[in-house]
Amino acid sequence: MALLEREEPLASLAACGDEARLGQGRLVLVAGEAGAGKSALVERFTAGLTGTRCYLGACDGLFTPRPLGAFLDIAGQLGGEPAELAGRFDASAAREELFALLLGELAGPGGLHAVVVEDIHWADEATLDLLRFLARRIGSLPVLLVATYRDDELAASYPLRTALGDLAVQRCTRRVDLAPLSAAAVAALSAGSGLDATELYRVTGGNAFYVTETLRTGLDQVPRSAVDAVLARVAGLGPGARDVLHAAALIGSVVEPWLLEQAADCPPSTVDELVDRGLLTAD
Template identity: 40%
Template sequence: MLRRTVADTEQPHGAYHVAMGLFERELEAAELRKELRSLREGGRAVTVTGDAGSGKTALLAAVLGPEPTGLTGDASTTGPRVLRGLCDPLGTPRPLGPIRDLLGRRSTSDVTSDVEARLLELVGPEPTAVIIEDAQWIDAASVEALRFLVRRIERLPLLLVITYRDADVSLGHALLPLLGEIARSEHATQITLGPLSAEAVRAIVGDSGLDADRVHELTGGNPFFVTEIARHPGERLPPTVRDAVIASTFGLARDDIELLQLIAAAPDALDDRLLPHLHIDVPTLRRLESTGLLVRTRRGVAFRHELARLAIVEGTAAGTRRMHHAAILEAFVALGSSDHAVPRTTPSQPATRTPASVTRGWPLRTRRGRDRTPRRSPSSRWPWRGSSRRSRREPSCSSS
């Protein structure tokens, strides 16, 4: 597995948005270029993994170009043909969906007949890069066709690149047979795109006035989240981030969405011990984890990125949030817990119908009325902006 290099902090502010994913991706880009140069000596299979927004597509665009070059039969004069097949987030995967994309106009009959022979004919003697994107949504038939290519790849002038979100591929996933075939091959490379470092985040936010350390903490170093915050420094939650997070919940039943909002009410993590009391069972957890928003930690079930949790919280009605806080505290009471983290789940003012057994667990200040609640500082309204006191200590967020 490849390791990331330290980002070039001298890159000008704004360049990351133009070529998203290139901060701290130099080693990965060099590895892809090396695989391309060796195409005439034999084929290779490359898997590129990472979270949503980690820059997988941007990395491939930087090395192979943003557009396919061979769908209409035109060969690139500066490098191999580039063919792309996309996997779509459908309830039922499209049969041979990415394979149909690869064959394009070449297919004049039923794609399902002799698909392996058609793929071999497609590759031919010309150096070709085949990219299968978002393979976490692949169908079983496409997996079998690609396994056919992988078993013969050393004899083909083919660079097969598979991108997928590794967190979305668990036991029983349709992609696993293909990944197993690639793992057993001597002609394969794995590239993993991790989160950005705090230094890279400082380079991205530049002199925008944002607190780079806080941005790194809230985003977990996710390149997409960091970039969007840098583009919208005056907004509490960039609309592109909110829309991307909400889109991840598509397909969930209303009850599951409410449980996701319930988990978002716990800032650090929802203690595993509370799950039975909150009627969250294993099948429900698996459905929620399929969104890619959650991760299991030693503290319990948590959001992979704090910014994603904030997006879910902001999409929850205030009255519903109070009910969620009360439900979590009631679960702690039923558990007999005296966990010091419990107050962090409380609202600023108790709900009017909250049971007395729950309000006994709330801090004293929440029972004394709104006038005893501290006023929110600018850093709470815009959580990635430092307070004025911190700004005096650190005149520039890009300085260290």
């Protein structure tokens, strides 16, 4: 599958990989809205890595997240002592031991170790602690740590926001921000589909997930998967913000802030929250 308009992010990841290979470990924070193409980017990057041991862990959007779930998966892939410890892991007792063992394995021989932790907006606090622990120690190791997150979920994830403040100032940290696809890229993806590319770009805003799903269902209906994705975002709002969003939806696709604030009787901070969560776009 063609990955459009991702040459620059791929080059940044490759440069970080090269630096890590030379013993200057890097943490790369890959951010983008839900469906921006973070997973596709990281998959493409790791598939092209040679002479590298890759490990992948993902945080799940569960109501009861598994403490350190992503790193327990990675420990299992590392084998040896980390896998053994992960098998009998008890969050309270073995946490520091697991942190040290993981670092020890990643610092060991075998060339570049690339560790991908997906969707850290869902990470439990122990996972974020471990990320911070590693970020403070990989600067002189051949380790490439890549963490992806939805920047439109940041408002809802206080632990991540706090952790990011710390991760962002580490010397080894680099950022890759994924922009939506351009109108030209959407046109290229829709070539041959019979869909109107301008309209497809207008309704999707260049979001890779919405584009892909709409190419499947056509423009005359909103794809069920897109409806679910948007409603999941709405469900995460407090009742006040949800009422404001409903008012905005009734006003129309272009909403004057003063009108919204008067119609919904809300403070500007509620509108800010909706903008942070990607449900309103500031113009």
